[in-house]
Amino acid sequence: MKKPAPAFKAIHEYDIGPLAMCLARLGEQQALLAKVRTALPEALAGHILHTVLSGSRLLLYVDSAAWASQIRFFRDAILALGLQAGRQSVNDVQLRILQAEAVERVRRANLPTPETAERIAAESGAEGDELAAALNRLGATLRRRLRER
DSSP states (O other): OOOOOOSSOOGGGSOOHHHHHHHHHHHHHHHHHHHHHHTSOHHHHTTEEEEEEETTEEEEEESOHHHHHHHGGGHHHHHTTOOEETTEEOOEEEEEEOHHHHHHTOOOOOOOOHHHHHHHHHHTOOTTOHHHHHHHHHHHHHHHHHHHO
């Protein structure tokens, strides 16, 4: 009688070479991140989220443009660390901002209601006034957008 095939493979039967290579690369990037953070003041170091070596260029991923502008002042200090990318030394630092953070912060405009725009137009005075005409157009646009929703 033939023995049935097992339902699951044992872990040693899988080819985990690619996974091990990815884990090794992630470990290198985390070690590089820790080394770069040592060259910066503590207040700035926490704003560098990731580091990636690309040839002789070091890419620093930062959480906002405001902090990136501050970190740029420490470019020479980062280059002075003598980081190595394989056999080639790092000779350029480039900062990139992670856009996922910025998308969450988008705020919608706080527009007045059509009635408010009409009331302000009526209170402004003369019918021929440019401000009154602009407010009337704004009121019409707001009414149209409310109907489209």
